[in-house]
Amino acid sequence: MEANLALMTVYNFLGEAYGPRYWWPAKTPFEMMVGAILTQNTTWANVEKAIANLGEKLSPQYIAAAPLGELAQLIRSSGYYNQKASRLKTLTEWYAQYSYDVEKVRRKAGEELRAELLALKGIGRETADSILVYALHKPFFVIDAYTKRILGRLGYTLPEAYDELRIIIEQNIPGDLSIYNEFHALLVEHAKRYCMKVPSCTSCPLGRLCPREGLPQAAN
Ligand code: SF4
Structure with a gap:
């Protein structure tokens, strides 16, 4: 997964934009x-x-x-x-x-x-x-379609295999459960608010980090 951009920079930008997500939304x-x-x-x-x-x-x-x-x-x-x-x-x-x-x-x-x-x-x-x-509070990074979409658009070259991508991400972030918890939740939030299938890049909190070239833009 090559990119000059540090994953923790993405995490920090998203954290500043959205604040704590308090995931997972469940009582028990x-x-x-x-x-x-x-x-x-x-x-x-x-x-x-x-x-x-x-x-x-x-x-x-x-x-x-x-x-x-x-x-x-x-x-x-x-x-x-x-x-x-x-x-x-x-x-x-x-x-x-x-x-x-x-x-x-x-x-x-x-x-x-x-x-x-x-x-x-x-x-x-x-x-x-x-x-x-x-x-269960075990640090495994959750990969979903949103993770792939956002990281791909940010310029990372992503391996196809789930576990290969998961392990690379895990090797590039601190082994801190709270970061695993929060990072996935922040990516989900970002994919819903800005980085949809057709992204809405205007005012995107990752705009300064993102190449964006060639992407279709929302009509707004
Ligand atoms: S600038 Fe656009 S493509 Fe890049 S992360 Fe933001 S919404 Fe996604």
């Missing part, structure tokens, strides 16, 4: 894990509806015991609800090995937990790394 680590599955292929607004619909039932005990069809109906707004209900059950079975105690999970090494999560059906790298950082 388990709700965070559930949100990471529900958000696959849908918007956060749809996830919020599903979480509100679950209400008091958003517990590993309920998800473990609930009939699949009933759970699927509760999370219907998040789309792919049958598939996601089944994924939530799989995740909860894994969590049961730790007696639904997040501190027990956190005592295990990050790489080991990552391998366990990736072995679960329906949990890919992005979902696993989100859970690792935001619920």
Whole structure:
């Protein structure tokens, strides 16, 4: 990943522009894990509806015991609800090995937990790394389409493979969990506010760092 621009400069500019993001928006680590599955292929607004619909039932005990069809109906707004209900059950079975105690999970090494999560059906790298950082407090950098879009536009040459890019980023930022937590959240915010599919570069807080040449501009 070549670029003269230091990743921490990007981080600092984004941090100054947007301030702390307080991610992940969830009341408990388990709700965070559930949100990471529900958000696959849908918007956060749809996830919020599903979480509100679950209400008091958003517990590993309920998800473990609930009939699949009933759970699927509760999370219907998040789309792919049958598939996601089944994924939530799989995740909860894994969590049961730790007696639904997040501190027990956190005592295990990050790489080991990552391998366990990736072995679960329906949990890919992005979902696993989100859970690792935001619920389990393990420093793994979450790569998503927004990360690639912004870093690509800033002039970085990005490897295709998820883990290759993740490791390069991890080697170029301090190994501080709060930076992992905040950096991903800031990139998401930036992709939504300015660096959309068609970017709105006027007043962009990264404007001074960005080549921008040849990019289509929003009509404003
Ligand atoms: S200047 Fe435009 S392309 Fe560059 S980061 Fe900002 S919004 Fe994205």
